[in-house]
Amino acid sequence: MRREAAERGEPAPSVVPPGPNNPLGEHAILLAMPSYLIHGTNRPDGVGMRVSRGCIRMYPEDIKSLYERLPSGTQVNLMDAPFKAGFAADGTLFVQSFPQLEENVEGFEPLLNALERVTELTDSDVEIDAERIQRAVEAPDGQFIALLALRPPSQNQNP
Known part of the structure; x- marks a missing residue:
């Protein structure tokens, strides 16, 4: 992401601190697949769209509920079932x-x-x-x- 931002001439911080500007929102669940997360967002209008780099973006209230109820280490299966x-x-x-x-x-x-x-x-x-x-x-x-x-x-x- 930083490389793509640099190619566009945009500065990209190496770390985005917690807060309202963090694109992951307030909660993130790490998956066994490196670099993929189930996370919230600071832009709810993008939920359900293919706008992330493979992560699963959820509404802030939904990820909060899931995060609070999902025990650490729970296996997650991703499936395409339209x-x-x-x-x-x-x-x-x-x-x-x-x-x-x-x-x-x-x-x-x-x-x-x-x-x-x-x-x-x-x-x-x-x-x-x-x-x-x-x-x-x-x-x-x-x-x-x-x-x-x-x-x-x-x-x-x-x-």
Whole structure:
């Protein structure tokens, strides 16, 4: 970072002291991967964007909560899972889709992965609305979409 700043003609300190100008915010969690952190930020508008050098940037209030609850040495697994599916307590199947990484946008793989995930969760006799899944993948906004409603197990039995 210092080299890049020097190339731009900008001075870059070797150490940024704690405080409101520190780009890591008030909390940082060291990962086993050298030079990568889960940290806060002094610019919350950059959260969720690919603006850091590989670190995971969180809102200040979220990193504070995580930092306080995460025991030292906890294993962290990083995964790219822009499509999620799961059942709510009432038996409703929800899906949620977030934007793909730039390198994963092209082709049918995101849709095939989404269909596979939903198929894994449901019985073979349950009809899935593939068009709604496709719309969720093609317009990923992070909103929960109720895909189908199943009655809770206690209601499936005859009285």
